[in-house]
Amino acid sequence: MMLSRVAERIYWAARYLERVENTARLVSVYDNLLFDLPRSVNIGWFNLVIINSGTELFFERYKVQDERNVVKFTLADDTNPSSMLSSLTMLRENIRTARDVLPAEAWELVNELLLFAGNNIQQGINRNGRHAFLNGIIEGCQGINGLLLGTMSRDAAWHFMRLGCNLERADMTTRLLDAGAAVLQLSDDNDTANLSQIVWGNVLRSGSAYMAYRRTMRTAVNGTDVARFLLCDEQFPRSVSYCLDQVSSATARLPTAGKPHPSIKPKLPKYDLKDGCCLNADFRDYLNDQQLVLAETHNNISSNWFAHA
DSSP: OOHHHHHHHHHHHHHHHHHHHHHHHHHHHHHHHHHSSOTTSSOOOHHHHHHHHHHHHHHOOOSSSOOHHHHHHHTHHHHHOOOOHHHHHHHHHHHHTGGGGEEEEEEHHHHHHHHHHHHHOOOOOOOTTTTHHHHHHHHHHHHHHHHHHHHOOOOOOHHHHHHHHHHHHHHHHHHHHHHHHHHHHHHHOOOOHHHHHHHHHHHHHHHOOHHHHHHHHSSOOOOHHHHHHHHHHHSSSSSSSHHHHHHHHHHHHHHHHEEOOOOOOOOOOOOOTTTTTTOOOHHHHHHHHHHHHHHHHHHHHHHHHOOOO
């Protein structure tokens, strides 16, 4: 029998690990666009703050909404609880207090990743070394995930790990899509079709989804199909649909008070992704509604398994 506080630490360790990786992916969407978009197209870096719901906190710390401040706030600001470094610190803390049920090597890898991030964070803030730094963070997270996947017993600890990982991943996939839609929404470039292809191609690559998209959709990159793939594909492990199936499967394997618990399957709002449709403000509102449903799912998980006396 696992204590609820231990289960909660494992769950949050998985969430923070996924958040670190996906924050790096989110910044890399915009970083890659710097090289691919015409100079006439302005990238609205402040969208990253809006997408992560950090507007109020940002204005407490910064007056200028420029690239450097936004990237520093998103990656390195220790007063921002959602920054990459804050998430990495919380990942280390949750792993530290759950070491009895996790592979010992996980503790070592997390410490190495935190050391790497702390020593090289300036490269992430500066444009010159940002690409290599973000790749280093993503590869470090994938190394930890690979270790956990290959060494953890498929017991309750593993299912709490799956819960945290997939719920956070679903949430961050909606934010990756939101990042792409935000760039296009604010652009006044005349060659919209070409711009759209560049933006959605970068969204796919930042989610390591480009080849899977091409194999599955068998069509050129376009916004509607990218959104359909990242939201609805049942085989791709970063799609929202796949992640929620994993959440449902994990919850069905966890008992409550010694009794089997029915699976929790979040019911997402509907949105008609018509061919060639514009992924406009309504689409961004729809993504926000999905994030609210995912937050409610977290509340259900917390009340079922983490309620402390």
